[in-house]
Amino acid sequence: MSIAENVKEIRERIARAAQESGRNPEDITLVAATKMNDAERVKEAVLAGIDVAGENRVQELMEKYEQGAYEGVPLHFIGTLQTNKVKYLIGKVAMIQSVGSLKCLAEISRLAKKHDLVQDVLIEVNIGGEESKSGISAAELPVFLEEASKMENIHVRGLMTIPPILGKCEENSRFFYKMHELFVDMSAKKYDNINMDFLSMGMSDDFEEAIRCGANIVRVGTGIFGARHYQ
Ligand SMILES: *Cc1c(COP(=O)(O)O)cnc(C)c1O
Numbered sequence: 001m002s003i004a005e006n007v008k009e010i011r012e013r014i015a016r017a018a019q020e021s022g023r024n025p026e027d028i029t030l031v032a033a034t035k036m037n038d039a040e041r042v043k044e045a046v047l048a049g050i051d052v053a054g055e056n057r058v059q060e061l062m063e064k065y066e067q068g069a070y071e072g073v074p075l076h077f078i079g080t081l082q083t084n085k086v087k088y089l090i091g092k093v094a095m096i097q098s099v100g101s102l103k104c105l106a107e108i109s110r111l112a113k114k115h116d117l118v119q120d121v122l123i124e125v126n127i128g129g130e131e132s133k134s135g136i137s138a139a140e141l142p143v144f145l146e147e148a149s150k151m152e153n154i155h156v157r158g159l160m161t162i163p164p165i166l167g168k169c170e171e172n173s174r175f176f177y178k179m180h181e182l183f184v185d186m187s188a189k190k191y192d193n194i195n196m197d198f199l200s201m202g203m204s205d206d207f208e209e210a211i212r213c214g215a216n217i218v219r220v221g222t223g224i225f226g227a228r229h230y231q
Helices: 002-021 039-047 058-068 083-090 100-116 141-148 171-187 207-212
Strands: 029-033 050-055 076-079 095-099 121-125 154-161 193-201 217-220
Touching: 002 039, 002 207, 029 193, 039 050, 039 058, 039 207, 050 058, 050 100, 058 076, 058 083, 083 100, 095 100, 095 154, 100 121, 100 141, 100 154, 100 217, 141 154, 154 171, 171 193, 171 207, 193 217
Parallel strands: 029 050, 029 217, 050 076, 076 095, 095 121, 121 154, 154 193
Antiparallel strands: none
């Protein structure tokens, strides 16, 4: 199947999952996770009608950015971000979805100020409490958001997560539910300068379940581009 056919099929599945949960398909943002796909393939996906391009690695993003791969859609950074690499992203990305430390957030704020812009971000939550994963624990999130709300050049727009892989869809949904609960709790707190607009969760294997649990951003890679070929 071509990239265009895949995007069409994913859109249909998104629409069905949205309708099943009483929501409007247009309220769900489809991010194409473009890692390891070259500029030509990213352009194909853009033409096919993805909403956003999501890139994981700073180096790869800069190369494809130079090649004009993302022209026509907003670009989000979705990978693990080292503080010393933030400088390559500011001014290029509409959103950093994967902020996992205050140090990183402070650096984003500092550089955004320098560029005279306000950077939209999502806070990555380590919902499964896995040691190997980056992100803020659910327990630390309120204090983290309190700090984030004081940073003038940061606008927190919501939460993102990559839950543990358990294999069974029903079990994954436990983390999706937990994440949605947290999202609703944080919305109710009404922090200054923070809006819980977006909940980013769900990938190729489980985006429908994520939508049914309240996600409004899904990040799909292999479902659009096919299997990745690691060298
Ligand atoms: C690769 C990636 C995805 C997409 O994963 P697929 O299983 O290929 O759909 C989503 N989110 C992040 C952060 C990723 O790195």
